Amino acid sequence: MLTQKAWSPYLAGVVIGLLQIPAFLIIETALGASSSYVTVGALFTSWVDPSILTIKYASSHVATTAKNWWQVALVVGVAIGAFLSMKLSGAKRAAVSPVWTRALGTASPAKRYAVAFFGGFIMLFGARLADGCTSGHGLSGMAQLSVGSTVAVAAMFTGAIATAFLLLRRL
Amino acid sequence: MSIFVAILVGVAMGIVFGFALEKSRVFEPGMIVGQMQMKNFIMLKVFLTAVATGAVVLAVLNGFGYVKLAPKPALYAADIIGGLILGAGITLAGACPGTTLAQIGTGYRDALFTLIGGLLGAVAYTYAQPMLSKTFLAQGGGKIIFSDLIGLPYWMAALVLAAVLVAALFALEAWRPWRGEMGRDVDGDLESTGNSPRATARVQPAE
Numbered sequence: 529m530l531t532q533k534a535w536s537p538y539l540a541g542v543v544i545g546l547l548q549i550p551a552f553l554i555i556e557t558a559l560g561a562s563s564s565y566v567t568v569g570a571l572f573t574s575w576v577d578p579s580i581l582t583i584k585y586a587s588s589h590v591a592t593t594a595k596n597w598w599q600v601a602l603v604v605g606v607a608i609g610a611f612l613s614m615k616l617s618g619a620k621r622a623a624v625s626p627v628w629t630r631a632l633g634t635a636s637p638a639k640r641y642a643v644a645f646f647g648g649f650i651m652l653f654g655a656r657l658a659d660g661c662t663s664g665h666g667l668s669g670m671a672q673l674s675v676g677s678t679v680a681v682a683a684m685f686t687g688a689i690a691t692a693f694l695l696l697r698r699l
Numbered sequence: 700m701s702i703f704v705a706i707l708v709g710v711a712m713g714i715v716f717g718f719a720l721e722k723s724r725v726f727e728p729g730m731i732v733g734q735m736q737m738k739n740f741i742m743l744k745v746f747l748t749a750v751a752t753g754a755v756v757l758a759v760l761n762g763f764g765y766v767k768l769a770p771k772p773a774l775y776a777a778d779i780i781g782g783l784i785l786g787a788g789i790t791l792a793g794a795c796p797g798t799t800l801a802q803i804g805t806g807y808r809d810a811l812f813t814l815i816g817g818l819l820g821a822v823a824y825t826y827a828q829p830m831l832s833k834t835f836l837a838q839g840g841g842k843i844i845f846s847d848l849i850g851l852p853y854w855m856a857a858l859v860l861a862a863v864l865v866a867a868l869f870a871l872e873a874w875r876p877w878r879g880e881m882g883r884d885v886d887g888d889l890e891s892t893g894n895s896p897r898a899t900a901r902v903q904p905a906e
Contacts, residue, residue: 541752544716544749561796605712608804627886686782687782
């Protein structure tokens with residue numbers, strides 16, 4: 529099972545959903561990912577611009593609290609888990625997924641890297657503005673029946689689908 | 700709780716999370732962009748299954764009084780504008796903030812650029828936050844949940860949501876069986892398998 533290349537999306541979804549149990553019982557928070565970018569980004573920035581920590585939003589995310597660093601550990605664990613899963617199944621990935629050649633209309637890695645950088649930038653700016661991402665608003669907010677999270681998820685899919693049809697070529 | 704324990708719990712949970720993201724293939728750019736172009740539905744299947752499971756888990760934990768809910772406050776303008784920008788970013792990155800790390804773990808090099816862009820985006824927001832918090836973007840209601848609006852206990856409404864999602868997932872699976880959405884190299888690239896009707900119609904790849 530651990531060496532399979534692909535699981536049913538339903539099995540994987542149940543596993544991800546069950547992660548809410550340790551999140552709520554042990555850490556007393558919901559599953560999320562995007563605030564870890566503030567924790568790490570603001571910490572790095574504080575080494576060159578210590579004044580960033582005068583912003584309460586920065587200092588509260590950098591503070592050595594269980595929640596802040598649990599989430600940083602979580603996303604580091606995601607990279608480790610995906611690496612282990614891939615090694616066990618023997619899947620090999622190219623440096624850039626072949627779908628980008630069609631989606632961007634060019635095989636240039638430099639152009640893909642530029643799009644990835646810009647995409648990452650607005651992804652986290654938007655996520656912090658909305659106060660959550662696919663995990664925090666999506667997985668956790670919708671499971672908690674949050675009205676604001678449901679609005680955010682609807683906006684997320686609207687922005688994503690519009691961009692996919694207007695800016696990218698068809699896969 | 701000590702930071703040390705929190706970090707250990709985080710890494711352990713992250714490994715499980717990353718494993719599930721990799722095995723489901725939902726971390727693949729081909730799956731995420733493919734979902735947004737309605738070419739495959741793996742992302743929706745994983746996402747809605749995880750929401751339904753989380754709803755059942757929280758219905759039990761909250762219903763029996765073991766945990767308190769922690770919904771985010773409803774800031775409608777920020778939710779809508781931020782959500783739209785985040786969504787555009789997800790498509791261009793071919794990832795979300797969590798799956799970016801799964802892509803790095805599996806060796807996608809462009810995901811490193813997504814990560815650096817993401818860190819800088821989070822820092823840019825941090826610098827802008829004191830100013831933005833004085834605008835309409837910080838305005839909104841409290842921690843509103845649907846079950847309070849309709850006057851049901853949370854656990855009951857959460858179980859109803861889970862049941863509706865399970866029914867929707869059965870319909871989705873009947874319409875689009877997941878095994879047909881994997882692609883030859885399990886990356887959501889359906890074009891190279893000949894699954895897509897357009898594959899036969901197009902001899903040369905689009906330039």
